[in-house]
Amino acid sequence: MKEGPDISRVAALIGDPARANMLMALMNGKALTASELAAEAGVTAQTASGHLGKLQSGDLVQVRKQGRHKYFALANADVAAALEGLMGLAAGQLRTRTGPKDAALRHARVCYNHLAGQKGVQMYASLLRRGLVREDRDEVALTPDGISFAEEFGIDLDGLTSSRAPLCRSCLDWSERRTHLAGSLGRAMLTRMETRGWVRRDADSRVILFSRDGSAAFEAAFPAVMEP
Amino acid sequence: MKEGPDISRVAALIGDPARANMLMALMNGKALTASELAAEAGVTAQTASGHLGKLQSGDLVQVRKQGRHKYFALANADVAAALEGLMGLAAGQLRTRTGPKDAALRHARVCYNHLAGQKGVQMYASLLRRGLVREDRDEVALTPDGISFAEEFGIDLDGLTSSRAPLCRSCLDWSERRTHLAGSLGRAMLTRMETRGWVRRDADSRVILFSRDGSAAFEAAFPAVMEP
DNA sequence: TTCATAGTTCGACGTTAACCGAAGCATTCA
DNA sequence: TGAATGCTTCGGTTAACGTCGAACTATGAA
Numbered sequence: 003m004k005e006g007p008d009i010s011r012v013a014a015l016i017g018d019p020a021r022a023n024m025l026m027a028l029m030n031g032k033a034l035t036a037s038e039l040a041a042e043a044g045v046t047a048q049t050a051s052g053h054l055g056k057l058q059s060g061d062l063v064q065v066r067k068q069g070r071h072k073y074f075a076l077a078n079a080d081v082a083a084a085l086e087g088l089m090g091l092a093a094g095q096l097r098t099r100t101g102p103k104d105a106a107l108r109h110a111r112v113c114y115n116h117l118a119g120q121k122g123v124q125m126y127a128s129l130l131r132r133g134l135v136r137e138d139r140d141e142v143a144l145t146p147d148g149i150s151f152a153e154e155f156g157i158d159l160d161g162l163t164s165s166r167a168p169l170c171r172s173c174l175d176w177s178e179r180r181t182h183l184a185g186s187l188g189r190a191m192l193t194r195m196e197t198r199g200w201v202r203r204d205a206d207s208r209v210i211l212f213s214r215d216g217s218a219a220f221e222a223a224f225p226a227v228m229e230p
Numbered sequence: 231m232k233e234g235p236d237i238s239r240v241a242a243l244i245g246d247p248a249r250a251n252m253l254m255a256l257m258n259g260k261a262l263t264a265s266e267l268a269a270e271a272g273v274t275a276q277t278a279s280g281h282l283g284k285l286q287s288g289d290l291v292q293v294r295k296q297g298r299h300k301y302f303a304l305a306n307a308d309v310a311a312a313l314e315g316l317m318g319l320a321a322g323q324l325r326t327r328t329g330p331k332d333a334a335l336r337h338a339r340v341c342y343n344h345l346a347g348q349k350g351v352q353m354y355a356s357l358l359r360r361g362l363v364r365e366d367r368d369e370v371a372l373t374p375d376g377i378s379f380a381e382e383f384g385i386d387l388d389g390l391t392s393s394r395a396p397l398c399r400s401c402l403d404w405s406e407r408r409t410h411l412a413g414s415l416g417r418a419m420l421t422r423m424e425t426r427g428w429v430r431r432d433a434d435s436r437v438i439l440f441s442r443d444g445s446a447a448f449e450a451a452f453p454a455v456m457e458p
Numbered sequence: 459t460t461c462a463t464a465g466t467t468c469g470a471c472g473t474t475a476a477c478c479g480a481a482g483c484a485t486t487c488a
Numbered sequence: 489t490g491a492a493t494g495c496t497t498c499g500g501t502t503a504a505c506g507t508c509g510a511a512c513t514a515t516g517a518a
């Protein structure tokens with residue numbers, strides 16, 4: 003009867019609307035303070051404090067104290083992946099109300115800290131097609147060609163590989179139902195595109211906006227792969 | 231504030247212990263009746279009826295009426311994938327109590343309807359290594375070599391490809407944190423191994439037991455890939 | 459020191475939802 | 489036809505949990 007881990011506790015943790023909103027707000031990878039999360043969830047500071055305590059003891063978020071602020075972030079990439087999985091289910095059954103922002107979100111958005119949406123899967127597909135990354139088992143790895151490509155793109159691979167987190171990871175996209183690039187490389191790719199001026203993040207959403215030049219440069223660097 | 235789909239509803243649906251137990255019981259892919267699920271969840275028939283109604287209207291399970299029985303099954307593979315994602319989180323934080331069955335579960339179990347656990351990822355890794363399947367984008371496909379291999383293995387590919395469901399899919403394993411083969415091919419592979427007498431399913435758990443000959447045959451067919 | 463801001467703790471209120479007993483349909487078997 | 493089984497609906501009880509007001513601690517600024 004009791005096989006495997008106890009799902010219901012984690013699910014119940016995510017199951018509260020206020021907590022779910024907080025987690026969704028953290029999906030852009032940036033750390034937020036308790037009051038920001040309270041506003042995001044639409045509750046007062048006291049209740050937010052309670053929720054954040056539960057999220058923390060449930061290992062869904064990590065916290066860093068800084069001065070009189072407390073910064074919260076998702077605990078790890080697994081949490082983000084699990085949330086995306088739930089989003090896939092929720093999107094499937096609730097196809098009503100396709101808000102105005104939804105189109106922009108599907109086009110390009112930030113997932114935890116990397117590029118997601120149509121442009122995310124396009125980039126990943128292009129990398130795969132050109133043999134720059136390879137999926138071996140579930141591990142995603144840069145090929146030799148990919149290593150030189152990444153360095154040419156302006157990414158400090160030595161700095162990345164020294165960290166604990168896996169360099170490459172694949173993450174299932176809830177809107178596209180395809181995989182896109184995650185991991186520290188995915189994160190570095192996105193920040194590099196920001197510093198290059200290709201993209202910028204919308205201030206109060208997860209939308210990623212392409213500049214005119216950036217859009218052209220992106221299409222040149224990661225041409226869309228023909229559908230099968 | 232309200233971006234993307236509403237996660238909390240689905241999560242709350244899974245968040246109840248009784249419903250979570252039901253879903254876990256359905257993870258072996260077999261359809262169960264309402265009373266079996268009631269027993270599995272440890273509740274009476276009435277409350278189970280209520281829970282199953284919610285799961286159904288939440289599109290997490292599908293139902294088929296047969297005589298005076300109602301058979302429930304997971305709605306689709308996406309549900310199974312989302313549940314596995316949650317299991318990954320729950321397993322991470324609750325590393326206590328590694329029951330006696332856990333070792334067997336990690337070794338080989340059924341996930342929805344295909345092989346999971348150490349043996350599942352071993353098979354998938356071997357298929358990849360030998361070039362029998364290829365991951366292109368997130369789509370997994372049989373190579374020409376893989377097609378002849380599958381037919382030689384005794385699988386009717388024509389019958390499979392005619393169905394709606396994708397032939398190959400990858401599914402993240404919560405215990406191994408690696409990918410294994412899902413989709414209708416993954417399902418067919420497992421049933422083929424059963425009819426060949428390589429494996430049999432434990433009656434009241436998700437454990438898959440290898441026969442002596444089956445274990446040897448499996449190792450010969452899908453040799454373990456060296457760790458990187 | 460004094461004030462303002464960030465966050466927490468406490469207590470009380472209200473809503474929600476799980477749960478079961480009992481009764482009611484529906485289907486199958488004798 | 490009657491009896492048994494599988495499932496559902498209805499009421500009423502109970503417990504859990506989210507919510508906020510008010511009071512409290514801690515850090516930083518004037």
